[in-house]
Amino acid sequence: MKFTEEHEWLRVEDGLIVVGITAHASEQLGDVVFIELPDEGTEVVKDDEVVVIESVKAASDILAPLDGEIVEVNTPLADDPGKVNEDPMGDAWFFKMKIEDMSVLDDLMDEAAYQKFIG
Amino acid sequence: MDDLKQTALHGLHRELGGKMVPFAGYDMPVQFPLGVMGEHLHTREKAGLFDVSHMGQILLHPKSGDLNDAMRALETLVPVSIAALAQGRQRYGVFTNDAGGISDDLMIANRGDHLFLVVNAACKGADEAHLRAHLSDICEITAIADRALLALQGPMAEDALTTLVPDVRAMRFMDVLTVDTVFGEVWISRSGYSGEDGFEVSVPNAAAVEFARAMLAVDGVAPIGLGARDSLRLEAGLCLYGSDLDESTSPIEGNIAWAIQKVRRAGGERAGGFPGADRILDELKNSPARLRVGLLPEGRAPMRAGTQIFADAASGDAIGHVTSGAFGPSIGAPMSMGYVATAYSATGTALWGEVRGKRQPVMVADMPFRATTYKR
Numbered sequence: 493m494k495f496t497e498e499h500e501w502l503r504v505e506d507g508l509i510v511v512g513i514t515a516h517a518s519e520q521l522g523d524v525v526f527i528e529l530p531d532e533g534t535e536v537v538k539d540d541e542v543v544v545i546e547s548v549k550a551a552s553d554i555l556a557p558l559d560g561e562i563v564e565v566n567t568p569l570a571d572d573p574g575k576v577n578e579d580p581m582g583d584a585w586f587f588k589m590k591i592e593d594m595s596v597l598d599d600l601m602d603e604a605a606y607q608k609f610i611g
Numbered sequence: 612m613d614d615l616k617q618t619a620l621h622g623l624h625r626e627l628g629g630k631m632v633p634f635a636g637y638d639m640p641v642q643f644p645l646g647v648m649g650e651h652l653h654t655r656e657k658a659g660l661f662d663v664s665h666m667g668q669i670l671l672h673p674k675s676g677d678l679n680d681a682m683r684a685l686e687t688l689v690p691v692s693i694a695a696l697a698q699g700r701q702r703y704g705v706f707t708n709d710a711g712g713i714s715d716d717l718m719i720a721n722r723g724d725h726l727f728l729v730v731n732a733a734c735k736g737a738d739e740a741h742l743r744a745h746l747s748d749i750c751e752i753t754a755i756a757d758r759a760l761l762a763l764q765g766p767m768a769e770d771a772l773t774t775l776v777p778d779v780r781a782m783r784f785m786d787v788l789t790v791d792t793v794f795g796e797v798w799i800s801r802s803g804y805s806g807e808d809g810f811e812v813s814v815p816n817a818a819a820v821e822f823a824r825a826m827l828a829v830d831g832v833a834p835i836g837l838g839a840r841d842s843l844r845l846e847a848g849l850c851l852y853g854s855d856l857d858e859s860t861s862p863i864e865g866n867i868a869w870a871i872q873k874v875r876r877a878g879g880e881r882a883g884g885f886p887g888a889d890r891i892l893d894e895l896k897n898s899p900a901r902l903r904v905g906l907l908p909e910g911r912a913p914m915r916a917g918t919q920i921f922a923d924a925a926s927g928d929a930i931g932h933v934t935s936g937a938f939g940p941s942i943g944a945p946m947s948m949g950y951v952a953t954a955y956s957a958t959g960t961a962l963w964g965e966v967r968g969k970r971q972p973v974m975v976a977d978m979p980f981r982a983t984t985y986k987r
Binding site (some may be wrong): 522523525526528544546548549551570573574 | 642646647648649838842911912913915937938940945967
């Protein structure tokens with residue numbers, strides 16, 4: 493699993509990148525009450541705002557971690573946003589994306605580096 | 612952060628895992644480990660204990676010894692009937708300014724030989740100065756600095772407080788009572804700001820932690836932070852001064868005309884005679900240009916403070932804006948309140964709110980969003 497400085501996690505699954513937010517981020521956000529997910533088929537550029545997430549405290553944007561295409565979206569999450577607090581690293585993934593060059597993952601943090609980052 | 616003030620319960624908040632934030636000059640808990648949503652639901656299901664010691668507690672003693680003098684004097688600053696306030700009763704009011712706006716909202720209690728006011732934390736210095744400037748000839752004005760104020764709210768509040776003060780069971784909504792206890796003299800009102808039955812208890816600072824611990828020791832009572840206090844009051848349709856009411860908003864626009872009794876209105880025995888009476892009485896007669904309303908967004912996206920409201924899906928200027936908005940844990944949906952042009956203020960009017968550049972449907976709705984459970 494890889495991590496961004498925006499507190500996203502990325503996992504490679506069947507040649508696609510699964511993206512969600514970390515447990516640390518979900519704790520900081522507080523109870524999540526609303527999620528707006530992108531449409532499947534959306535082409536994104538790194539740092540595009542792709543997901544809107546609102547907690548009891550505030551609205552936050554989730555940025556595209558890499559260039560690529562959104563190929564699958566976790567639609568049920570929009571009806572059960574609290575899942576982001578319950579299982580942020582598992583069931584509460586946001587979307588799966590297809591990227592051209594898997595080697596860009598090497599530039600991201602591994603778990604040890606992320607733990608140090610949020611330290 | 613060392614310029615922030617602390618309440619008598621500050622150490623207890625830290626001990627209980629409170630996440631502290633600056634609020635109105637005080638270091639206050641926004642949430643405890645239960646979290647905003649959990650604390651909100653806990654208060655509605657059981658009972659929540661809130662520290663509201665940052666609010667101002669002010670006593671008005673009539674210099675003549677005749678409470679009527681203090682009541683009449685206070686009526687020159689608020690559009691509320693105080694002279695008719697019975698001993699042992701409390702009522703809601705507002706301080707108005709010369710432009711007919713609201714400089715604070717407050718609770719006013721008749722405690723026999725004096726009046727007791729509870730005012731907002733952010734306004735308490737200005738309120739005290741305002742009272743001193745206008746009422747000093749008639750009243751002894753005392754700003755209380757040595758008492759904490761705690762709110763106990765929720766369906767289990769009565770049983771919980773009864774374990775310490777048996778007399779509270781007989782109280783009704785907006786009754787006030789002074790009782791000698793092991794915590795010293797406590798001043799209790801059956802009121803609060805959550806929409807739930809409950810109490811606010813003024814207790815000497817020296818005994819505040821001991822009192823709070825005794826309350827928290829009762830099964831079902833949990834500490835609640837300012838985050839849940841805000842979502843609870845919004846579900847109950849209650850205004851937050853500084854957001855939903857302010858210096859430019861009249862009580863009529865603010866839809867709290869109910870707080871202005873007939874006797875203070877045109878034709879009443881003590882009509883007018885408060886700051887801004889011309890504008891306020893005119894708006895009562897001719898209706899104001901805008902009104903505070905409840906707003907229920909369609910879908911799940913909250914419309915927060917500052918969201919512009921439109922009559923139309925595409926064109927036109929904004930006809931209003933949101934002043935408070937959040938997700939309502941007990942109603943399971945987003946909720947807002949705000950101001951719209953009076954022509955669009957009828958319940959059921961379909962409007963649009965602009966969220967992140969997109970207009971989303973929102974409906975004018977009755978408040979409270981969740982029925983209140985006051986013990987009347």
